[in-house]
Amino acid sequence: MQSPLPGAANPSSKTHNGPNRKGLLVRLTSGAGSESWGEVAPLPGRSRESLEEAGAAVAKILPSLVGLDLAPSFQGWTAPNVLKGLPSSCQFGFEQAIFSxxxxxxxxxxxxxxRxxxxxxxxxxxxxxxSKEEVLAQARERRREGYEAFKLKIDTTPVDQGTKLIEEVRSAIGADAELRLDANRAWDFDTAxxxxSRVEDQNIAYVEEPLADPVLLKRLGQATTVPIALDESIVEILEQSCSLEEYAFARAAILKPTLIGGMAVTLDLAERFVNIGVEPVITSCFETEVGHAGLVSLAAAISGSGWASGLDTLRFFDPGLSPAPSRAAYHVSLCEAPEISRLARIV
Incomplete structure (x- = not known):
């Protein structure tokens, strides 16, 4: 699939590469006649695997899904060996399709x-x-629509301009709305x-990954009253098998299933963060409505989570051009031999 994004949106200069979001759609059918979909869409600049590598993994794994047993609930699910060790975006897409x-x-x-x-x-x-004008217009419009939480990216904004923009956004959304910041590891310690320190009076819910050197995050949390949220650090925590208790200083953990290993890992990690007092926030990697639907289901299933999720991304796709399930890249039946068709191109 290839789904266009408006060039003017540029939601993240570090993670969005080009005007199109590309990926694969996986379609599964069961012996009972049910049908499901999953999305495999590595995020350029963040995913470890390329789209080509993900596609090769998808094609390799499809024949092994024939005859796969389906569990009546997530609690009864045991991942088969064939689904272990997949690239993260593939894990998400296959689990979404199988679980659905x-x-x-x-x-x-x-x-x-x-759950x-x-x-x-x-x-x-x-x-x-x-732009500043677009951000403020969006803030006012979303507030009128009833949004109560807002996320502002500040990774490319100089200190003076950034603090002024935050003040203006706060004025636009009101004192009682939640305001989150995302710095994408843009700053050194002193800049952070x-x-x-200049926005401590703006009632910031948290700032995501402000430091280029994440080792200093806990120290930064002690130097400012603005709470810290983890994002890029999540993948590193998993890869290095770090103890989550070391990160109990954080206010929130931004969980992106496409990047951290799929749905099962995300649910487990979310519950572990809840247990140490860190709020899990399920967040999109600009998936189309196929992957987005799975993310909403994940967010709904996390216990005790009343915080807003980071799922306001479908608006950035051109209207009418997001891929429909009929434009699948791959189709496999769990009770028949798989049929692999061409990669769909959404134009």
Missing amino acids: LAAADESVPLSKWF EDSRGQVPINALLAG VQFL
Whole structure:
């Protein structure tokens, strides 16, 4: 699939590469006649694997899914060896398709398949992107629409301009709205202290990954009253098998299943963060509505999470051009031999 994004949006200069979001869609069917979809879409600049590498992994794994047993609930799921060690985006896409198929066979929503007491609604934060004028216009419009949480990227903004913009955004959304910042590891320690000290009176919910050197995050948290959130550090925590207790200083953990190893890992990690008092925030990597649907189900299934999720990304796709399930890249039936078709191109 290839789904265009508006060039003017440029939601993240470090993670969005070019005008199109490219990936693969996986379609599964069961012997009971159910159908499901999963999205495999490595994020340029953040994913370890390329789209070509993900595609090769998808093609290799498809034949092994024939005859796969489906669990009646997530609690009864045991991952088969064939699904272990996949590139992260592939893990997410295959798990989304398999779990959705299992839920369909049980005639329950995916969120309820994960957890019977999952929430019926998932609040999201408004993502503010573009020029100063565009950001302020978006902030006012989203507030009128009823958004209560907002996320502002500040990684490319000089200190003086950035602090002024934050003040203006706060004025636009009101004192009671939640305001989150994302610095994408843009600052050294002294710059971070300088910047954050100037916005301590703006009631910032948290700032994501402000430091180029993440080893200093805990120290920064002691030097400012602005809470810290983990994002890029999550992958490193998993790769290095770090103890989560070392990161209990954080206010929130930004969990992106496409990057951190899929749905099962995300659910486990979310519960572990909850247990140490860190709020998990399920967040999109600019998936299309196929992957987005799975992320919403994940967010609904996390226990005790009332915070807004980072899922306000579908707005950045050109209207009418997001891929429909009928434009699948691959199709495999769990009760028949797989059929691999061409990669769909959405134009």
